[in-house]
Amino acid sequence: MTTGCGIVAMGASWGGVHALGVVLAAVPADLPAPVVIAQHRGEDGPAGLAPVLGRRSALRVVEATDKQAMRAGHAYLAPPGYHLLVERGALALSTDEKERFSRPSIDVLFDSVASAYAEEAIGVILTGASDDGAAGLARIRHSGGLTVVQEPATAERRRMPDAALAAVNAHRILALDEIAPFLVKVCAEGGP
Amino acid sequence: MxxxxxxxxxxxxxxxxxxxxxxxxxxxxxxxxxxxxxxxxxxxxxxxxxxxxxxxxxxxxxxxxxxxxxxxxxxxxxxVNVSAMFRDPAFFRVFRAKVVPLLRTYPFVRIWNAGCSTGEETLSVAIVLKEAGLYDRTRIYATDMSEATVEQARTLTYPINKMREYTANYIEAGGTRSFSEYYAADGERVMFHPSLAENVVFAQHNLVTDRSFNEFHVILCRNVMIYFDRVLQEHVHKLLYDSLTHFGVLGLGGRETIELVSHRDAYVPLDETARLYRKVA
Structure with missing residues (x-):
């Protein structure tokens, strides 16, 4: 039984910068939960993704710092070369091995979200050419959280949403532009 | 009842x-x-x-x-703190540009690489100091809580398939030589030149339960405390503070902040982006 809206976790890979931009641009500043994001990108890539996404969003989009307190109205991006994890109310980083060739890993983030937030977690899998995130989304589902997968036909790369749907009986399969309104509605009503 | x-x-x-x-x-x-x-x-x-x-x-x-x-x-x-040689090359560029000149002013330099894991960062620092002509008057104390990990670090050996990445990092970090000068290949492994470890003391030390054991001009403790909670971070920061000389330099990982720690006011940034701080109080 999902009880809504303690945290929104999003995972994306190939095509994710565009997809995240679309979702974040449609989320209002008063979304009552913090957003955490694992977007695959190069280890030493420029740290310019947060401002790019932030310009289009009412949320404050920042790169995560270790042990930073999470606040509603903010979106926290996994820094390149680190896994992003959460505990209740705060972020944590690790430099552990890559998972499925990825660091940040969506599975690592979602697993920590499931453990810390259980039925208050919302997990969203967006476009990507990877299987990362499927196991993590299953963990969120198993812990009672709400699971959303981008409709594969609307994804720039459909492998990641396909993999997630193969692993999880997701609560919602939504076109890209339906995701933000759904999150807003769920958080306002406290349930799907 | x-x-x-x-x-x-x-x-x-x-x-x-x-x-x-x-x-x-x-x-x-x-x-x-x-x-x-x-x-x-x-x-x-x-x-x-x-x-x-x-x-x-x-x-x-x-x-x-x-x-x-x-x-x-x-x-x-x-x-095991998964590391790479010259991980975060920008850090080592700044280290060359801003820390090395400070170290030149000391007759003898003591550096503590706290949480050295299998030695990648230690050897990276050793290479920078060699190239700066400072290595012969430096001693690097490289410590880790696991004796087995320290033992591994002492072997100076790494998988050969890492060398492409390490070479790219070395160049991006401002290295000007041929990186392969520093090691010899032996099958699937490479061994770094023992002269790089001449002034390195690899030792077991536990940041959580052991005390300060010397005073250092530089302490590098990068991406180690991310594995600790805030209470323990506070404890270890006190240990590091107590182990730094006045005007000593503390280097943290690129996504760690000193802002959450009560010793923050004892430091001024030497380079905020590289997370290099100087102890001033």
Whole structure:
């Protein structure tokens, strides 16, 4: 039984910068939960993704710092070369091995979200050419959280949403532009 | 008569198991993981549970208590801070530009690489100091909590398939020589030149339970405290502070902040982006 809206976790890979931009641009500043994001990108890539996404969003989009307190109205991006994890109310980083060739890993983030937030977690899998995130989304589902997968036909790369749907009986399969309104509605009503 | 209490929920049970594991290891072996950052600690616990072919954290507790080699394996999991030579090349560029000139003003330099893991960062610093002509008057103390990890670091050997990445990092970090001068290949491994370790003291030291053992001009403790909770970070920051000379330099990982620590006012940034700070009070 999902009880809504303690945290929104999003995972994306190939095509994710565009997809995240679309979702974040449609989320209002008063979304009552913090957003955490694992977007695959190069280890030493420029740290310019947060401002790019932030310009289009009412949320404050920042790169995560270790042990930073999470606040509603903010979106926290996994820094390149680190896994992003959460505990209740705060972020944590690790430099552990890559998972499925990825660091940040969506599975690592979602697993920590499931453990810390259980039925208050919302997990969203967006476009990507990877299987990362499927196991993590299953963990969120198993812990009672709400699971959303981008409709594969609307994804720039459909492998990641396909993999997630193969692993999880997701609560919602939504076109890209339906995701933000759904999150807003769920958080306002406290349930799907 | 007291009402029977409702059963605890699954994730609370897991938290109980993690507490018991940390407590048991502390009582039996003296290693203190009780204030490790929970999300990472939990993840490493489950990896060891799976690697041992077990199905719960409680089973791992039983095994580490009764089977010291299992404790050693778990300790290696917890100690290994996956690193690379010249990881975060920008840090080493700044180190060359801003720390090396400070070190030139000292007749003898002591550096502490705290949480050295298998030595990648230690050798990177050694190479920078060699190239700056400072190595001969430097001693680097490289410590890790795991004796097995320190032992591995002492071998100066790494998989040959890492050399492409390390070479690229070295060049991006401002290295001007041929990186392959520093090592010799031997099958699947390479061994770095023993002269790089001439002035390196590899030793076992536990940041959580051991004390300060010297005063240093530079302490590098990068991406080590991300595995600690804030209470333990505070404790270790005090240890590092006590181990730095006045005007000594502290280097943290690129995504760590000194802002959450009470010693923050004792430091001024030497380079904020590189997370290099100078002790001024």
């Amino acid at each position: 007291a009402e029977p209490r409702p059963p605890v929920r699954r994730r609370d049970l897991e938290a109980v198991e993690i507490d018991l594991l940390a407590e048991g290891i502390y009582e039996a072996y003296g290693f203190d993981f009780r204030r490790y950052s929970r999300p990472s600690f939990r993840r490493r616990i489950w990896r060891r549970v799976e690697a041992e072919g077990l199905s719960s954290i409680s089973e791992l507790l039983a095994r580490v208590l009764h089977d010291p080699p299992c404790m050693q394996r778990f300790l290696s999991d917890l100690s």
